[in-house]
Amino acid sequence: MRKLILVIYGCLALQLSHAQKMDSVHISKMEDSLKTVANDMIFNKDLEQRMQSNQKFVRSLVKVLEKPYSYQYKFDSLQTISIEYAPDNAFRIFTWELELNDNYFRQFGAIQMNTKDGKMKIFPLFDASEFTEMPWDSVRDAKHWIGALYYKILKNSYKGKDYYTLLGLDDHDFLTTRKWIDVLTFDKNEAPQFGAPIFQYKYDTIKVQPPVDRFLFEFKKDGRARLNYDPELNLIVFDHLISEKNRPWDKMTLVSNGEYEGFQWKEGKWVHIPNIFANQKNNPNTLPKPKNDSEFDLR
Template sequence: MHISRPSIVLLLAVSCLVGLSFPAEAQHLSPAVQQDLRQREDSLKGYSDSIVNAATPEVRFRSDSQFVRSLVRALKQPYSFYYPFDSLQTISHLYAPDSTFRIFTWQFKKDEFLYLQEGAIQMNQPDGSLKLFPLFDASMFTDKPDDSVRTRKNWIGAIYYRIIEKTWEGRNYYTLLGFDDYSETSNKKWMEVLTFNPAGEPQFGGPYFSFAGDSVHKKMQYRFNIEYKKEAATRFNYDPEMDMVVYDHLVPEGDQPQKKDTYVPDGDFEAFQWKDGHWLHIEKKLFTFKLKDGEAPTEGKILDDQGNIDETKLQESSDKNAKKKKNDKPAPAKKPGS
């Protein structure tokens, strides 16, 4: 499970830009606390960088432990909720649109085959005190992540880059879009609904993903993901103008549809639209999405105008991805604290 340094920095930079609308009540932070948090942020920046770039598992593990302890100490400062931690480029930190909480997520590289996602939800407390919910990734322990409600103790880990707030019958629903560096050959992108139970505890998932309008019947899902070839660039994001989550329709490059690490975009799209308390799936044949100029030229499609797979395009895409993988060289690892 591997994601390059430039890719993860870009992903998290986008997520942080989306989350920049942090509460206007930042004036609650006294000058002394702001100065203290700036100093703590310098240390956190070094630890977070080392989690991703350190050459050995021992150093990465130690940096991760130091980062977690240092982050908790920083968040204990009064009204720390309003401090944005903008320099932490390898840590996603998003504010909910209604400013009721923010969520930190990142990944820890155990070895070449395994990345673990980690995270924490910080609630916005009126008195400025700390209320924090650590998140524990249990995705490696389940074969069926799509049909269960989960707590913070058995969370399906992801690095979140978008929060979408919806309401239904007086209750708030926060849809999280996230990236999962799933395997050596494939990535996943997740769509997860976060709610808070009557006790105020976070709860992940539920019967929120409906395929009732599809031509082929599918049961309701509790969360949704796409899995695709490691090198493939995929769209999976919320379009505020359309008020939909839009994502690429994927097809296998070869004749083995069971191999998710061969799936790539074909130029068409699918979507989810919020309706009556759930996300209703819209199939590609029902989805009329017009790309803006320059977003994706039609000659790049893998399906021809009749809907048949263009083997030439498939081979060109495969050759291009193979060449890119060969030419891509990992950035040199930085020393801890650099």
């Protein structure tokens, strides 16, 4: 009887393994189609064609992710969209952007959860940036997401709660570029929530920053200002911005001056550090130089 059970178990395991392998073959073929549609969605010069390809891409992506154990498939050839994994591999996020008229951009995305049974569990993300004047001031669900192309996910925990910090890019419009530090958590129903009141400015000499649920970093178009996580410093590091025309409120005039600010995780908060290299003038070996920005470039 024991031998019979082992034989049956072995046959079932072989069938399951074969099925997963067959799914990978099917997904690979579907990926080729996704790649073609994604390229047209990004690079086609005709707006209507880009919009149609975007709709087709959304439908095709959902169809692919419906395949059993699709989370295990890496989609390595989809270079025109971003696929970022949580550090604990609990989920991954697909994000991409569509260029509309006058160089205005809208983001799209989906969170795919890593389920034990291989069944699809996704949360579509709907960009609501254009429907709010203050996109930094609220906690939002997936239907009211502040869109960004994510290039880094960090994980921190505090008092039993997990916080996933998302670093993202928004090409925004022809005047400015935006980068975001957002925070992703999951509520009691395991639904995603974006934003959290955990940004503090207690070390700033002048407390001018209002409470925010996500951090906006906006600067002159093509200014190439840096915002990324530096593992050696264990900080989120970003360029200090100044106005070229003495108009600090005018985002299209803001450029880097070669100094750096940052955020440090402390007791469940991202605490702002106004000048993380303030002591380097007297002691240049105090801290290592920040790394080059490793975010992707779609164009």
